[in-house]
Amino acid sequence: MGAGRIEDISVTRKQDDRLPGLDEPIVGPTGRPKQEFAEPKPLKSHGPARIISLCNQKGGVGKTTTTINLGAALAGYGRRVLAVDFDPQGALSAGLGVPTHEVTTIYDLLLSGSKDPLDAIQKTAVDGLDIIPANIDLSAAEVHLVNEVAREQILARVLRKVSADYDVILIDCQPSLGILTVNALTASHGVLIPLECEFFALRGVALLIETIDKVRDRLNPAIELDGILATMYDSRTLHSREVLERVVDAFGDSVLETVIGRTVKFPDASVAGVPITDFAPEHAASKAYRQVAREMIVRGAVA
Numbered sequence: 314m315g316a317g318r319i320e321d322i323s324v325t326r327k328q329d330d331r332l333p334g335l336d337e338p339i340v341g342p343t344g345r346p347k348q349e350f351a352e353p354k355p356l357k358s359h360g361p362a363r364i365i366s367l368c369n370q371k372g373g374v375g376k377t378t379t380t381i382n383l384g385a386a387l388a389g390y391g392r393r394v395l396a397v398d399f400d401p402q403g404a405l406s407a408g409l410g411v412p413t414h415e416v417t418t419i420y421d422l423l424l425s426g427s428k429d430p431l432d433a434i435q436k437t438a439v440d441g442l443d444i445i446p447a448n449i450d451l452s453a454a455e456v457h458l459v460n461e462v463a464r465e466q467i468l469a470r471v472l473r474k475v476s477a478d479y480d481v482i483l484i485d486c487q488p489s490l491g492i493l494t495v496n497a498l499t500a501s502h503g504v505l506i507p508l509e510c511e512f513f514a515l516r517g518v519a520l521l522i523e524t525i526d527k528v529r530d531r532l533n534p535a536i537e538l539d540g541i542l543a544t545m546y547d548s549r550t551l552h553s554r555e556v557l558e559r560v561v562d563a564f565g566d567s568v569l570e571t572v573i574g575r576t577v578k579f580p581d582a583s584v585a586g587v588p589i590t591d592f593a594p595e596h597a598a599s600k601a602y603r604q605v606a607r608e609m610i611v612r613g614a615v616a
């Protein structure tokens with residue numbers, strides 16, 4: 314019912330103000346010349362992983378959706394991918410359809426250095442995509458970690474033990490800049506910031522970049538901004554286009570050329586507990602996430 318309603322709205326919005334006959338724009342939505350990202354070559358060997366945090370303290374911007382679908386798309390290109398659920402809400406675990414109770418979770422690994430991280434890794438329905446799940450227990454981690462020695466480096470120590478088996482590790486952060494997110498940033502080689510194309514989206518990004526800079530100064534000198542991924546973009550609204558223009562003005566080439574359109578297929582795929590790239594492989598959104606995967610490989614963010 315709900316999905317039908319949203320589609321009705323998009324039909325009424327269909328008066329397009331683009332020039333007629335310009336269906337295939339020669340510039341991409343970010344205003345740069347449209348680029349094709351080449352099909353990546355298969356890897357001859359695997360690991361050690363490059364670790365990437367999907368991070369934005371604003372809620373509901375597409376962190377989890379991007380972790381799932383970028384992860385699945387990279388796995389589709391033969392990369393070995395480990396997704397880490399680092400949000401007590403456990404949306405990543407639910408979205409990939411794995412159990413989160415009576416299993417070892419990321420919380421257990423943070424709390425006990427003697428637990429073997431390999432015991433926490435679960436396979437997903439997607440070949441090549443594994444996950445370390447989380448559940449609500451993780452919300453207690455902030456309290457437990459406060460008194461730990463080197464409390465910002467605990468996740469880094471956990472992931473070091475599994476890094477050799479993967480080409481990329483994607484950490485799905487919670488919407489906050491607390492100790493868990495600082496742990497994720499400290500463990501990471503790079504950060505990918507999903508950014509919803511709506512007006513207030515820009516407000517928090519300066520603070521997030523400041524946080525990344527602090528982590529670089531104090532904890533992890535090597536951390537890089539891998540990119541900003543515009544999500545929930547609707548090319549038919551002037552608002553979406555204006556926001557994207559401002560994001561590109563502010564962050565230039567950090568903004569990935571690929572943008573993710575707004576579509577009701579994502580909620581549908583979440584309910585099914587599978588990536589959209591499996592749920593509807595020929596859907597525009599699946600193509601977009603495969604392009605994000607290729608763009609990340611071309612940029613060198615993923616092997």
Ligand SMILES: Nc1ncnc2c1ncn2[C@@H]1O[C@H](COP(=O)(O)OP(=O)(O)OP(=O)(O)O)[C@@H](O)[C@H]1O
Pocket residue numbers: 371372373374375376377378379400404486487488544545546573574575576577579580581583
């Ligand atoms: N491109 C899109 N078009 C439409 N809906 C989307 C899109 N991407 C994600 N969604 C939906 O928006 C909601 C929020 O997405 P998601 O959970 O990925 O965001 P998040 O940043 O991880 O949120 P949180 O901060 O709560 O962890 C979900 O219901 C998801 O299905």
Ligand SMILES: [Mg+2]
Pocket residue numbers: 376377378400404405485486487
């Ligand atoms: Mg999330």
